[in-house]
Amino acid sequence: MAGRIAAVSIVDAIAADLRSRVFSGELGSGEALTETDVATSYEVARPTAKASIEKLVAEGLLDRGTHKTARVVELGPESVRDIYLARAYLESEVLRRLARTKDVPQEAVQANRDIAAVKTGAPLDVVEPDMRFHTSLIDAVGNERISRMYRSLVGEVRLCMVRVQSLHLLDTELILAEHQKILELIEGGQGEAAAELLDEHLGRARERLVAAMGGSAGPEAGYPSGLLPE
């Protein structure tokens, strides 16, 4: 059941590789990706490269207009706010819903454990389990379209997370503690409180990242009260 075979097309394979190169920072913000470049470097035909690029454009990871070269998206402060607010919209509703049935998804619990496990390593290692924590909450409502919508956001969200971690804007302990508390609130049926904590959780990351990018941070950037014993 696990690891079902996947007959990936060449297009998908290249798209996946490009994606990971964007996430790893190998392809930096604003970097150009011409169709011929991609085609030659992967030794495929140009239409194939084109299709891969178009996939990433659809995901929001690349940007391009007609007849213009595709470039890695440049996230400004406004985009960051846009992204995090969209996240908050979806995720807070999801938490309320999950709390109603007191349904704590095991995958989220596991993801948080994984964050704890890597907390001594490189800061970028936190990104994957952190992302997984949030996606597993979304997936837990069991709505295909909602998961799909969230997926369309995930690429950009991950880009933001990479930035947050690279710049050490958040303490891993804090992430961990807040995730834990959110799960507890769901278990206790306190949806509204969970949604509020999530708003704080996301708001802090959001405003600190905005500030780090040269925007003016909102009040949400501050530290929380009481979760971490000084």
Next chain:
Amino acid sequence: MAGRIAAVSIVDAIAADLRSRVFSGELGSGEALTETDVATSYEVARPTAKASIEKLVAEGLLDRGTHKTARVVELGPESVRDIYLARAYLESEVLRRLARTKDVPQEAVQANRDIAAVKTGAPLDVVEPDMRFHTSLIDAVGNERISRMYRSLVGEVRLCMVRVQSLHLLDTELILAEHQKILELIEGGQGEAAAELLDEHLGRARERLVAAMGGSAGPEAGYPSGLLPE
């Protein structure tokens, strides 16, 4: 400013035409769309047709696996529930948000007027302004990603609406009255009430459509109390 010129690519043009043919019912549920068919009928090369088809697949209007012919999606009762619940997630949050600032978008008001204007004509004419009513509410929050996410749903939503109207499952007067009431609740700052009414509004359409498709309808299918004087 209005009607800004659009240098549409051939791919986009074909995609747009196919889309409208799906919505109009000319291309029925489950109908096959071969790449060569599309290519010959529009007199373009197969790769061009392929790209168009892939666009519609990404939109959720067509369905296809690797090496298999693309087909118009077949919406079962489960899909309908999935779609409408996803809608409700986004839209109810949006209403709460709009009510907080008592922000009644003019486009929504206009859309509802347009519904009233066509109410004597063909039932399918209601679909476009009805869809516009809901999208304009979403767009009113001014979040690019949220609008984008909703767009990814719009294709399927519209398919559902076409069904609802074709089968005369809802009275236009009722749609109109509930839309009106929702706008009033927003204006009055009563976000929670607006969200609840929306849930009713969507829930009724949802369960009636489910029932019409052979699923078992939930309790939401019934008529409302008091909005329409008998």
Next chain:
DNA sequence: ACATGTGTACTTGTTAGACAATCTAAAGGC
């Protein structure tokens, strides 16, 4: 009769090379 294997037709995945339209940036003229 049933299950199994085979084969052919249809369809998609991918490639190659080519041309026109468009964008980008550098060279030149005022």
Next chain:
DNA sequence: GCCTTTAGATTGTCTAACAAGTACACATGT
């Protein structure tokens, strides 16, 4: 220095073709 022209690079689209996969009918063996 600024604007225009020109050349190069890049994308949009096409034609033609082969490889690989799917589907369905057919034949085979039990």
